[in-house]
Amino acid sequence: MESNKGMVGMALGSWLVAFAGGTLAGTLAWVLFGWSFLQGVFLGAVVFIVAGILVSWVMTRPLPKPGEVKINPPTPSANVAATKAAPINVAPAPTVAKVKPTARLAGEEELAARKGEWKYEKEAAPAPKAEKKAAPKKAKAEKAAPKAADSEGRPAYLTDAPNGTADDLKKISGVGPKLEQTLNELGVWHFEQVAQFKKKDIAWVDERLRFKGRIERDDWVGQAKALAKGKG
Incomplete structure (x- = not known):
């Protein structure tokens, strides 16, 4: 009973919406486009009938029952399965060969014994300031000459x-x-x-x-x- 009442209510609402649309279409044609009153009524009736049928059919169409709709999960493709199954070969890391000297170089022991004996000394100190002071005296003597x-x-x-x-x-x-x-x-x-x-x-x-x-x-x-x- 409740479902039937709901269907009747939806159908009534659909025709009310269609009536409103037909009335609006007829009024616009009469006022804006200069149609006669009868032409506007005819256009409104056509819109009312067509819109009522479409809206009521959409609104009152029965929905599918639970269990009728089945969703099949997508099956993985053969390429994806192949990539998962294929093993990944990792190349082993290259080994570094150790080079061992065959013989000692000439003078190697002597150089090792002298290690740490060499020292670097600082550069020589700049010239004393006495030479710099001599220049102004010359300048004074030159100024006195004129x-x-x-x-x-x-x-x-x-x-x-x-x-x-x-x-x-x-x-x-x-x-x-x-x-x-x-x-x-x-x-x-x-x-x-x-x-x-x-x-x-x-x-x-x-x-x-x-x-x-x-x-x-x-x-x-x-x-x-x-x-x-x-x-x-």
Whole structure:
């Protein structure tokens, strides 16, 4: 009884699903595709009948009873059986022949007796530092040589030391700290000395400056005369 009720319920549900599908198909044809009402009803009836028969047949088809379906396990092929039955031959590992010396070499015992007597010594220490210190002295001597050469032909009014307080030669246009130091080394310390420059004096000083021609180009003599007067 329970199985019959279940079959009736499934059939009823199948026709309800078919009715819903037919109604939907007829409505879509009427609204979307512009069919007439009768054409939509006819299409819905066709869909209802066809869908009802198919769905009810699928849903109410009886299932096979237990034991009717048999599953046969697959049989192994002949190749698999042959591979299982065939033995695997493993080649034996090759043996290493032992080489035995036939006779002792000449001098072998003497070399074995001397083993451990040889020693390696460290390399000789580097040269003493006294030689390195000698080089700067030479450099100092070489640096002192140009000063002696610079004094050759120097005007008599250029001195190694200032007469009292040295003037600020940087007040002369074109003279910077480095150039002032160079002028002091040449013996120029005061504005009065620059104001006395003659042609030969300008040539002597100009040869020892890095930028030649600056004395006449910047008119150091005229500037020094004005500065000397202002100082007085």
